Amino acid sequence: MTELLALTALEAHRAMVAGELDAGEYADAWRRAAAGDELNAYLWRDEDSGPSPIAVERPSVAPIAVKDIFCTEGVPTTAGSRILEGYRPPYTATAVRKLIEAGAPILGKTNMDEFAMGSSNENSAYGPVLNPWDRERVPGGSSGGSAAAVAGGLAPWAIGTDTGGSIRQPAALCGIVGLKPTYGAISRYGMIAFASSLDQCGPFTRDVSDAALMLAILQGQDPCDSTSVGLPKPPSLPDRENLSGLRFGVPEDLASQVFDSGVRDVFEATLKKIESLGGEVDTVSLPHAEHGISAYYVIAPAEASSNLARYDGVRYGMRAPSSGDVIEMYEQTRAQGFGAEVKRRIMLGTYALSSGYYEAYYGQAQKVRTKIAADFKSAFDQVDFVVTPTSPSVAFKLGEKTADPLSMYLNDFFTVPMSLAGVPAISIPAGLAQPNDGGPELPVGFQIAAPAFAEQKLLSAAYALEQGIGFDARPPGAPGVSPSSAPYTARDQKRTGSGGGDGG
Amino acid sequence: MGTVAELEAVIGLEIHVQLATKTKMFCGCELSFGDEPNVHTCPVCLAHPGVLPVVNEQAVRFALQIAAALECEVAPRSIFHRKNYFYPDSPKAYQISQYDIPIAGAGRLGDIRIHRAHLEEDAAKMIHVGESGRIHGSGASLVDFNRGGTPLVEIVTEPDLRSAAEAASWARLLRETVRQLGVSDVNMEEGSLRVDGNISVRPVGSDALGTKTELKNMNSFRFLERGIEAELARQRGLIGAGGRVEQETLHFHPEDGSLHPLRSKEEAHDYRYFPEPDLVAIAPTEAMLREARESLPELPRAAPATGGRGGAAGRRSADRRVLRGDVEAGGGCRGAHRRQLGHRRAGRCAAPGRW
Numbered sequence: 001m002t003e004l005l006a007l008t009a010l011e012a013h014r015a016m017v018a019g020e021l022d023a024g025e026y027a028d029a030w031r032r033a034a035a036g037d038e039l040n041a042y043l044w045r046d047e048d049s050g051p052s053p054i055a056v057e058r059p060s061v062a063p064i065a066v067k068d069i070f071c072t073e074g075v076p077t078t079a080g081s082r083i084l085e086g087y088r089p090p091y092t093a094t095a096v097r098k099l100i101e102a103g104a105p106i107l108g109k110t111n112m113d114e115f116a117m118g119s120s121n122e123n124s125a126y127g128p129v130l131n132p133w134d135r136e137r138v139p140g141g142s143s144g145g146s147a148a149a150v151a152g153g154l155a156p157w158a159i160g161t162d163t164g165g166s167i168r169q170p171a172a173l174c175g176i177v178g179l180k181p182t183y184g185a186i187s188r189y190g191m192i193a194f195a196s197s198l199d200q201c202g203p204f205t206r207d208v209s210d211a212a213l214m215l216a217i218l219q220g221q222d223p224c225d226s227t228s229v230g231l232p233k234p235p236s237l238p239d240r241e242n243l244s245g246l247r248f249g250v251p252e253d254l255a256s257q258v259f260d261s262g263v264r265d266v267f268e269a270t271l272k273k274i275e276s277l278g279g280e281v282d283t284v285s286l287p288h289a290e291h292g293i294s295a296y297y298v299i300a301p302a303e304a305s306s307n308l309a310r311y312d313g314v315r316y317g318m319r320a321p322s323s324g325d326v327i328e329m330y331e332q333t334r335a336q337g338f339g340a341e342v343k344r345r346i347m348l349g350t351y352a353l354s355s356g357y358y359e360a361y362y363g364q365a366q367k368v369r370t371k372i373a374a375d376f377k378s379a380f381d382q383v384d385f386v387v388t389p390t391s392p393s394v395a396f397k398l399g400e401k402t403a404d405p406l407s408m409y410l411n412d413f414f415t416v417p418m419s420l421a422g423v424p425a426i427s428i429p430a431g432l433a434q435p436n437d438g439g440p441e442l443p444v445g446f447q448i449a450a451p452a453f454a455e456q457k458l459l460s461a462a463y464a465l466e467q468g469i470g471f472d473a474r475p476p477g478a479p480g481v482s483p484s485s486a487p488y489t490a491r492d493q494k495r496t497g498s499g500g501g502d503g504g
Numbered sequence: 505m506g507t508v509a510e511l512e513a514v515i516g517l518e519i520h521v522q523l524a525t526k527t528k529m530f531c532g533c534e535l536s537f538g539d540e541p542n543v544h545t546c547p548v549c550l551a552h553p554g555v556l557p558v559v560n561e562q563a564v565r566f567a568l569q570i571a572a573a574l575e576c577e578v579a580p581r582s583i584f585h586r587k588n589y590f591y592p593d594s595p596k597a598y599q600i601s602q603y604d605i606p607i608a609g610a611g612r613l614g615d616i617r618i619h620r621a622h623l624e625e626d627a628a629k630m631i632h633v634g635e636s637g638r639i640h641g642s643g644a645s646l647v648d649f650n651r652g653g654t655p656l657v658e659i660v661t662e663p664d665l666r667s668a669a670e671a672a673s674w675a676r677l678l679r680e681t682v683r684q685l686g687v688s689d690v691n692m693e694e695g696s697l698r699v700d701g702n703i704s705v706r707p708v709g710s711d712a713l714g715t716k717t718e719l720k721n722m723n724s725f726r727f728l729e730r731g732i733e734a735e736l737a738r739q740r741g742l743i744g745a746g747g748r749v750e751q752e753t754l755h756f757h758p759e760d761g762s763l764h765p766l767r768s769k770e771e772a773h774d775y776r777y778f779p780e781p782d783l784v785a786i787a788p789t790e791a792m793l794r795e796a797r798e799s800l801p802e803l804p805r806a807a808p809a810t811g812g813r814g815g816a817a818g819r820r821s822a823d824r825r826v827l828r829g830d831v832e833a834g835g836g837c838r839g840a841h842r843r844q845l846g847h848r849r850a851g852r853c854a855a856p857g858r859w
Contacts, residue, residue, distance in 0.1 A: 069554075070554070071552070071553060077553070079553065087553070089547070089552060090547055091547050091552070091555075093554060188556060189554070189555070190554040190555070192553040192554045193553075193554065193782075196781035196782050197781035223558065224556060225556050225558075225782075226556070226557075226558055226559065226782065226784050227556075227781075227783075227784060303778075303781060305588075305776075306586050306588050306598055306778070309588060309590065309596070309597030309598065310551045310553070310595060310597050311553075312590065312592075312597060314592050314595070315550055315551070315552075315595060316552065326592060326645065327590070330590055350776065353588070353776035353777075354774055354776060355774045355776070358776075358777075358778070362778060
């Protein structure tokens with residue numbers, strides 16, 4: 001069984017197609033693994049392959065863990081919120097439907113920060129998710145359950161959503177690959193809205209090839225989503241061997257925002273690795289990116305304040321018992337159903353859209369967003385990619401930042417600008433580093449951003465760099481490593497990103 | 505201030521026209537009137553989590569026909585906003601409506617200038633159980649979502665009308681014009697045509713505008729005229745007695761012709777408008793604009809003194825069956841919606857920004 005679980009999704013798919021792997025047996029092995037969840041990664045699990053609106057008739061693709069923000073017909077969907085407790089949607093999200101149609105059974109629905117608002121998964125109404133590398137630490141958020149499930153051997157791959165870093169940051173903190181595609185590449189239909197102009201679905205995978213495979217399944221224009229356009233061409237599997245001829249831009253003044261010296265070391269070592277693979281490393285200027293967090297925390301809450309207004313207790317989900325009129329029922333339901341962070345953002349967003357404040361807040365934030373998008377455009381005139389650490393620090397301890405929203409928000413410093421610009425970005429594991437407060441070494445993510453709709457180029461470069469880095473560390477207790485699986489072949493380096501040109 | 509007799513009426517109208525498309529504005533549900541409650545609903549028009557609106561292409565075509573008939577300028581790219589408010593007739597807690605860039609700008613019908621015309625969705629229907637007939641004080645309120653999401657065109661005139669009789673007569677002309685286009689049932693009693701008045705008075709000869717009131721719930725042309733007469737008399741009386749008109753919304757009660765203010769709290773909204781991020785701009789092509797112009801039938805003329813429309817050479821006569829037979833679009837989604845929601849018919853998805 002451990003051998004089965006060691007296969008990447010691509011390897012498993014190839015083996016199933018070749019008739020060398022029994023799809024039912026393989027899916028059952030993963031169901032058993034998911035049943036052993038000690039990380040609180042799952043909110044709902046598929047206990048058997050019996051009849052269900054989301055059952056797959058002939059599985060041929062690796063089973064998948066789905067963030068609980070995607071509607072699944074007849075299957076509980078909570079978005080991590082008390083207000084949707086017991087809600088079973090009457091329809092299935094386009095992204096999930098595409099996976100089912102491709103032959104991927106749904107393993108379960110994963111835990112998340114309530115309505116995707118958070119960077120640590122501590123804002124879930126159903127308890128935090130534990131990081132499989134160190135169970136006293138957070139897995140990142142908001143897609144913490146999906147990241148922990150893949151890193152902890154509870155799912156071969158997963159989908160999540162990224163609004164300001166909610167795929168890339170947890171992927172980094174859990175030592176796996178996370179891709180936020182270009183805004184519009186994948187349908188948002190059936191994905192519970194947080195901030196509509198920023199939300200995007202994307203994969204959590206063990207390696208870059210799996211991310212390409214999943215993107216190929218998910219991408220495409222959807223008549224149910226007017227803002228979806230798909231990719232110009234379906235992505236193919238990356239096979240680039242080096243980085244020659246490619247230019248990587250490091251934003252100026254980046255170092256001052258990195259909290260952990262270990263993160264800085266791994267980032268520097270990865271830049272050297274890029275050069276050893278034939279790539280060129282330059283500095284680029286993104287003069288407005290430093291205002292990204294400020295703009296993001298106006299735009300996203302503003303949209304959220306409107307998107308979350310539908311949870312009123314009238315038609316579905318929780319309704320607070322109330323003896324008063326309809327307004328009192330609304331107030332009671334929303335007061336009891338939403339958690340503190342969601343309420344904070346609804347208040348912020350409502351204020352920012354209010355008459356007399358709209359121009360000063362929402363209007364101004366949109367101007368900053370336009371400037372940041374222009375910054376990326378001119379950066380991409382000079383370089384092929386913009387690179388940063390994915391997160392300023394490695395995984396932090398549970399409870400460490402819950403009392404200080406601002407320090408929590410700063411986790412998104414490197415990921416938010418790409419979201420505002422709508423461009424694709426991937427986080428790949430680049431090495432291990434000791435946290436500033438001591439303890440065992442934890443994974444560090446390396447973020448690569450590309451121009452809009454340049455996913456193919458992005459995946460190719462990420463693949464070549466991944467091969468060069470050869471990151472093969474796994475959390476304690478995660479499934480074994482198949483000797484045949486290319487990115488996970490045993491290498492005797494613990495801290496793979498720290499060497500200069502070795503291991504390439 | 506002059507005497508009552510020297511105060512002239514200044515009246516503008518806001519007309520809501522329900523479009524006679526097959527399906528709703530943003531989903532594939534069929535339009536209906538008089539069916540049992542809550543049978544024409546789906547996750548989109550019930551505002552389930554995760555759903556997205558898709559613009560009904562036919563509603564856009566109908567709006568362009570209205571714009572052509574009213575000689576309005578058409579915006580090359582018009583956009584939708586969200587109008588946020590909590591009320592059970594609005595399941596999303598916002599109405600998707602056009603705000604600062606409507607599909608149709610300045611135009612005219614007869615001597616009366618059109619300020620704008622825009623697309624939006626209708627609210628659901630509420631029935632308040634109890635004596636008051638209003639949500640306050642009723643024992644229970646029922647919501648019928650069949651009407652929720654019906655496409656509307658709201659036409660706003662400039663304040664060019666000078667008497668209640670003129671307002672009613674012009675509203676009849678407008679109804680006849682829209683009826684000839686075949687884009688709406690324009691039935692005031694059923695609510696497919698709803699006319700509200702913005703009413704003020706000012707001294708004869710003055711160019712300034714007085715404080716206006718908004719008059720609602722006049723569900724026939726006779727009531728429209730009577731309601732406006734009553735409100736003009738009230739304002740003239742107030743000013744004649746040395747008082748002042750308060751800006752407010754009044755409800756006309758046809759049973760006794762009385763006017764009642766809506767509670768001011770109900771009106772004290774900050775709608776927090778912002779651009780709808782789930783939709784792209786409506787950018788009509790030249791072909792669509794030409795088609796809208798060429799589809800105009802022989803339209804009713806305004807009274808000779810007001811000029812009226814020019815010749816109708818080359819225009820097809822209005823055959824409502826044919827026009828409505830052309831209807832093919834609708835919001836919502838062919839594959840997924842139909843399979844998942846059991847729709848007998850679902851419209852073709854429109855992607856207006858990419859026409």
